[in-house]
Amino acid sequence: MLKEERHQTILSEVELHNRILLTDIAETLDVSIDTIRRDVKELDADNKLRKVHGGAISLGFTTNSTRNNNIYKLEEKSRIAGKAVALLKNGSVIFIDGGTTCLELARSIPLNLDLTCFTHSIPVAMELLNKPNVTVILVGGQVSKESQIAFGANAIHNLSEIKVDYSFIGTGYVDSHYGLTEFDWDIVQVKKAVIKCSKKTVLLSISEKLNSQHRYKTCDINAINTMITELDPEDDLLNSFKNHDIRIL
């Protein structure tokens, strides 16, 4: 059995169960515990997992419980993230917006996926640093205290100089007639710039936000190529979006 094969097996086991015991793996793969120990040590050095006494744990399993438990409607958001991840291919160049739903997407990116990922969100950037195969590029600018994303002239200018395959964005409010709207004018400006710099725009939104609107408009609903909610695409709640040219997942 090749070393590389073992590494793959170990990684997928870790991803699947969040943790493994060295003794278990050694028995499963029928090699000595020393070999497994060395394998895991290497994988740790490569930041693919975290080695602990007696075994290893997944990097994602850093149950930063404070955040995980405080996210509103986490269940729905991670469903959305799951669907979004399916759009990604090796080599994709993407942009990820701020907000808890997009953060969940960042968290869900598989460890073996090769990506170049732009973001103006500090928490998203933080999360992406845990992904060994993701190149992270930060869009700079003044940082908003509430939303923890860079905004303002500088951020918008930086965005004007890039073009990404997909951008994954969140929104404060969305309505099939009024489009995407926000409470904050500055945020609207950056979102516009994000949409402009992407070949395809994917909106991530929990169904609770559907049919709501606010003061400032980001874009028409037609500017969105794909919309992802936690609902089944055939759900009646999505009917009003179906006569637009949007893919619904």
Place this chain on the structure above:
Amino acid sequence: MLKEERHQTILSEVELHNRILLTDIAETLDVSIDTIRRDVKELDADNKLRKVHGGAISLGFTTNSTRNNNIYKLEEKSRIAGKAVALLKNGSVIFIDGGTTCLELARSIPLNLDLTCFTHSIPVAMELLNKPNVTVILVGGQVSKESQIAFGANAIHNLSEIKVDYSFIGTGYVDSHYGLTEFDWDIVQVKKAVIKCSKKTVLLSISEKLNSQHRYKTCDINAINTMITELDPEDDLLNSFKNHDIRIL
């Protein structure tokens, strides 16, 4: 069951219920109370929770339990941060570098201080967002996985367009003769740009790093205006720096 798993379980229980009893946890996880006691003791030492008689309580949201509290030589670094903060005045425009010492500085900024603060470090930016009177401006660019700072052409270009009153920088190695040096070439390039964009440069370094050197050079020791270590400025270890034109704090 791995120790790490127990730690995670204990933490999430504490976050969930705000307080736990050691006996309860011991029974739940089916290990001896001594083991749990030791676990909780470690978690307390890492500032993940607070150990109390008979159990443990959550730190709550007040304390900055944001992350990684197992910083090497934290004591020294927060002494350094204390001295650095004394240089700041209302209205100052500063740059803060990455690294744990600079992070400690960011953490130590008093809540009532009005500042405009540039940084290319994600953890530093994260920390500064907690300061209501600090305007945070992120310097973008590709992000290094190990050092969690933006580097590369884009970051350097962005730095070339600003001028700050003070920059607070860390370094891998420092020597009175060879100046500031680093292990990583890319990092050196950004640091050069940082120094160039600041009226005054302040070096923060624990004394352990004095008289060490590495491959790539950031700058001569003369490029530094102020050097802060955890030592008394009169300490003999600093002698070799005294015949340079540096203020030592």
Place this chain on the structure above:
DNA sequence: TTTATTATTGCCGTTTTTTGCTTTATATTT
């Protein structure tokens, strides 16, 4: 092809870590 070199793997003895138990000390409650 044969030979030299390097990498990988299992084994073994030693050291470190972990854990439960016991004893003694300290805290809390009645």
Place this chain on the structure above:
DNA sequence: AAATATAAAGCAAAAAACGGCAATAATAAA
């Protein structure tokens, strides 16, 4: 103050990690 619960310190057994070593496999060089 007495009774009870909890903490701390030390100890020993077991598990795991580490480092060196030698056999073998894989790779490069002659």
